[in-house]
Amino acid sequence: MVADSSNNELDYKMLIINLGTMKRILIYIILFFNIINGCKEPYDFNVENESTNLVIESMISNKSYLDTKAYPSDGRYFTVKLSLTNSVKNTRPAKVNNAEVRLEMSDSSYLEYTPSGQEDGLFYLEHDNFKAKAGIGYRLKVIYDEVEYTSSWQYLPKYVSDDHIDTVSFDEVEKDIIPAGSLDNEIVSVNGIMVKASMGNNTVNNEVSYYRWKFQAMWVFKAAMVGPEDPNKVCWVTDKNYLNGYVMGKGAGASHEENLFFVQTHDNEKIYYDYSVLIIQEHLNKPTYDFWLEMQQSIDDGLIPSAQPYNLPTNFSSKLPVNGFFSVVGESAYRWYFKKSQLSYYVEDDLRYNCIYYKDLGPYAETCLSCLAYSGSPTTRKPSWWKPN
Amino acid sequence: MYSIKITLLGSFVFILSSSYAQDLKSVFIDKDANGKVLSELLYNLEDDYNIDFIFNEEMIMPYTVQEVNGRIRIVDYLEYYLVLYKVLTYGDHVAVIVPKSESPGFVKEGVNLYVVSNESFIGNLVDGSNSQSVIGAQVYLNKDSNTGTLTGADGSFEVDNLSSTYNIVNVKYVGYEGLSLVIAQSKVYGQNEEIKIEIFPESKELEGVVISARKEDANFQSKITGIESMGIETLKTLPTFLGEVDPIRGITTLPGVSTTGELSSGFNVRGGEIGQNLIMQDQAIMYNPSHMFGFFSGFNPDMVSDIALYKGGGPANLGGRLSSILDVKLKNGSLDHYAISGGIGLISSRLNVEGPIGSKVSFMVGGRLSYSNWLLHANDDIQLKQSSANFNDITAKLLYNISKKDIVSLTAYRSYDDFKLASDSTFSWESQNLAINWDHNFNDRLASNFSLSYSSYLSEVNNPSPVDGFSYYNGINDVKLGYAADWEQNQDVTYKVGLEFLYNDIEPGKLETHGEQVSIEPSNMHNQYSLESAFFAQGDWSISEEFSIVAGIRYSHFSRLGKDVIYDFDYDRIESRYPTIQDSTLYDSGEKIISYHGWEPRISLRYLMNSSSSWKLSYYRSYQYLHLVSNTTATTPQDYWINSGPSLKPERGDQFSVGFFKNFDTNNYELSAEVFYKTTKNAIDYIDGADLTLNPSLEEGMARGEAKAYGLEMMIKKKSGKINGWISYTYSRSKRKFNDDSRGEQYVINNGDYYPSAYDQPHNASLVLNYRTGLRGVLSLNFNYSTGRPITIPISKFSYDGYLAVLNYSNRNEYRIPDYHRLDLSYTLKDRKYKGRKVTGEWVFSLYNLYGRKNAYSITFDQYGKATKTSILGSIFPSISYNFKI
Secondary structure, three states, X not given: OOOOHHHHHHHHHHHHHHHHHHHHHHHHHHHHOOOOOXXXXXXXXXXXXXXXXXXXXXXXXXXXXHHHXXXXXXXXXXXXXEEEOEOOOOOOOOEOOOEEEEEEEOOOOEEEOEEOOOOOOEEEEOOOOOOOOOOOOEEEXXXXXXXXXXXXXXXXXXXXXXXXEEEEEEEEEEEEEOOOOOOOOOOEEEEEEEEEEEEOOOOOOOOOEEEEEEXXXXXXXXXXXXXXXXXXXXXXXXXXXOOOOEEEEEEOOOOEEEEEEEEEOXXXXXXXOEEEEEEEEEEEOHHHHHHHHHXXXXXXXXXXXXXXXXXXXXXXXXXXXXXXXXXXXXXXXEEXXXXXXXXXXXXXXXXXXXXXXXXXXXXXOHHHHOHHHOOOEEEOOOOOOOOOO | OOOOOOOOOOOOOOOOOOOOOOOHHHOEEOHHHOOOEHHHHHHHHHHHHOOEEEOOHHHHOOOEOOOOOOOEEHHHHHHHHOOOEEEEEEXXXXXXXXXXXXXXXXXXXOOOEEEEOOOOEEEEEEEOOOOOEOXXXXXXXXXXXXXEEEOOOOOEEEEOOXXXXXXXXXXXXXXXXXXXXXXXXXXXXXXXXXXXXEEOEOOOOOOOOOOOOOOOOHHHHOOOOOEEEEEHHHHHHXXXXXXXXXXXXXXXXXXXEEOOOOOOOOOEEOOOOHHHEEEEEOOEEOOOOEEHHHOEEOOOOOOEEEEEEEEOOOOOOOOOOOOEEEEEEEOOOOOOOOEEEEEEOOOXXXXXXXXXEOOOEEEEEEEEEEOOHHHHHOOOOHHHHOOEEEEEEEEEEEEEEOOOOEEEEEEEEEEEEEEEOOOOOEEEEEEEEEEEEEEEEOOOOEEEEEEEEEEEEEEEEEEOOOOOOEEEEEEEEEEEEEEEEEEEEEOOEEEEEEEEEEEEEEEEEEEEEOOOOXXXXXXXXXXXXXXXXXXXXXXXXXXXXXXXXXXXXEEEEEEEEOOEEEEEEEXXXXXXXXXXXXXXXXXXXXXXXXXXXXXXXXXXXXXXXOOOEEEEEEEEEEEEOEEEEOOOOOOOOOOEEEEOEOOEOOEEEEEEEXXXXXXXXXXXXXXXXXXXXXXEEEEEEEOOOOOOOOOOOHHHHEEEEEEEEEEEEEEEEEOOOOEEEEEEEEEEEEEEEOOOOOOOHHHOOHHHOOEEOOOOOOEEEEEEEEEEOOOOEEEEEEEEEEOOOEEOOEEEEEEEOOEEEEEEEOOOOOEEOOOEEEEEEEEEEEOOOOOOOOOEEEEEEEEEOOOOOOOOOEEEEOOOOOEEEEEOOOOOEEEEEEEEEO
């Protein structure tokens, strides 16, 4: 073949021009079309053959009502909650009141639960001193709509008498969060504390022990724009939607620390005054641990595809489908108090400033004038056991 | 696919001309020659001067020498006197006299004029524009078109029975300019070396042509069913996503092959799982054939020669996977000249360089690099703004033509991907391959291939946080050794025998922590080691013109080896879903833990009904000893492999198929209809709530049962013309059943009834249409449809403890996501081609997802059971790229 140098030069020039042209075209196309228009949108499945299951929520432990008052706390009776499953499109589950609920023991004795009368679906075991004992089997029996639902026999886990939380402390940390109510899911970095518990050497024979930690928080809230003599100035607040999750863990042998929960410091009025969390430790047997762990893991919403979905296990048997898991746990608790003065840095109480700043031309916001307007369950009655450091 | 063509590369000695010969140009005649019979004059001159005149004696006989008026060169006289003839000189001593009516218009020594020393003409046909071998071209005698041959896989050919004088030999290949050769025979001055012949693409309007190494009638002639092959030129005509040619996406337009949609790093064949496909590139195993979760191919399209997919076991030399074998072959670098090619795309670019090293060695190196982050950062979504995605790969091949009998090639490949989604964790995965192939020809009927390859795949999730950072790895390494020999007993009978060994070293999962306050414990699953070996033998018999049989047997053996710890489980003590460990056994390094073996018969029958149609019947059995574990409903690069073991038996697949194949209109149309039925024993699925990550008891999270798949695949294809393409439709079902409760009730799925597998897509259709708009443009259209994949959905919810909604799910795979369909359009505009042009290129404009359908990649449910459909590509997706070659 005869090489034509002039054509070669033209070829290379055209290559360069083509590249430049393409770059311009690319920019125009990209601006015109909204690229990577991947999207998420709601989708409706037509569910066939919907059925309704009974849901039984129940637990007993080795701490009686009177034992729990000594944590200190307001005290807790053992309860059973009954409800029905409902369609994923409905929001409110139906509660069940007309059922017989009984706790049977392996020594052939039993105790009856009584309906609460104040809350639908709630049944109490109103015995101040009753608590689970080692070596005795317990099972729950529910009769609803002429159908019997019976749990398998459950026992206290081994070595629960060794369980305790030695100390609770915290580390000052920074954490990336998406602020509640954020419209654009922007991640921000906030200061806070990671609360951790130190467990003593609580196992024998190096067997693995399984735990679940739950939290009951209470804090002081003060209405910023009224004086100290106002009866609605100071409230003690609880909120069932705050710290309502749980932490799972397991340990064997040596003592160890467990990170429990994070509390934001700046811009968090919960810690402006006194803040307290009752940390409840449940020592579980493995099936119960797996049940709670699977419940936690069953909630997943991410870009990476999820694992095969599955139904939670149940230890109830019946001729109809049933949900729920009856468990007997070893329980202990630690009452932890916190003040913002324990931090190495200053946290400003901006409640008063916010009341004034957002006042506009009208009256103050309700929470500025009465602590009872604060969200959650505020009460002006100070708990008898409230003794912050 | 192609059987290995036996190339006859004899070594011949070029015979030098006699030292007494004189140059033709110095041979004169004078007036004394007048009146002599011309042919006698020429013979006398041959004797006197040791030159050679080649001519048809009968044609020249009537002529006598006249009009010689003075001293004149003989060649000048012949040109003047024989007005009806051309006088072609070859070298200094040969003149060939050819009638003008038979001779090509343009004749030039070394271009289309050759002199050989005997009645065989051996040549090698290459594309003059890129030095690639031209395969399947027709080479035949002009006077007798039945005397000729097709060029082989390396472009070689041999034409026998040449006339002792001159021959006109035509070379014809669609899309190329025809070439006429003048081949003369001279015992003294002829050569016997293989002659390189060049042909060039047509510079006039091209017909739509698929350039592949398949014979035109392979649809009904080939003796084995369930094979789909595609040349890289066909792949390049399909509309692309962001200008990226993807062989995997290409084969999903063929019947029986589907994918789970965008962001799928694999494909499904006849309802089988992704992990049941073996993918090889030049004999080295590829564990992840894609980049960026499946958006882009892991294969460099500029380096791929062709791909072949065996649906089912395939020939006896292939095995190890139940569903398919995908064999990707790379090109060889040019032995003649250097070339640079590449492409610039929206988010990635590639560059390839090839050329000779000396006269016997060629190299080819290609690389790709992505720069997609600007695209992510241009998005409004905050999470994507803070994300990044990168990939790069490099492929290299060295070819060494040691001799006519030995060719050695070395192929190396490395690819890397990483992806970070807003959070601190980075997902990355890396593949490395190295393959050596040695082809040896004992003679023209016996050839062998020796291959040695190494493959490595590693995936990692890395969280660098100083507080709770961790790194999670899994991976697989293997070394494969193979030897196969092909013997052609005669044109009706060929045999193939061979051995194969595969050693696997698997890291099922390892977790390292490096944060100060890590709450998770480090963990390291024991590595798994195994040795797979196989012996195979296959015969290919053409019993008669109509009936042929390919029958083979493969014997495979698997050994799981230490060092490893194997647990013994107590199925009477089930804690939640898993049996408790009651004992464990430590195996030393190399110690055999357990072995499995099996015979894998492979048989294919073909019956030719007539010259254009056939029936084919086949049966394959395969064993699969490695299993891909996926913790998600769609596969990801973090999925990992495990060996069969004491608790996990190998899967065994049996497949039957029967099909009807017909060609129309001189092989321009192909029709195929094939029915298959496939059963799998020891199929695997996961129990509810199976914990498959870093779980030493993970095998106990697997239920064992059976699977079946059946279907009808149909395709009609038009191969050439202004409009060409194909339509394929598949109806198939893929179901599984797990009803063995001997280990516990948790191993029974869906009450032990058959349920659809995750890849059950009853209807699957593809349309590919190419339209040649003119000299250089091709408009391509691709439409895909498939039934929505099965899905398990929440059917009710309840509140429990602090959770407002806990979900109850339907039976596994009881519902379906919406159907998938998509239309793509692309336009390819090639630069003008002319002889001597050094830089050529093409623009590719693509519109992917033309009507902007929001196909469901997945449907996820929030904690309240509300379904959200996620579409990866929710609108039309344009792209433009420019490919060039220097």
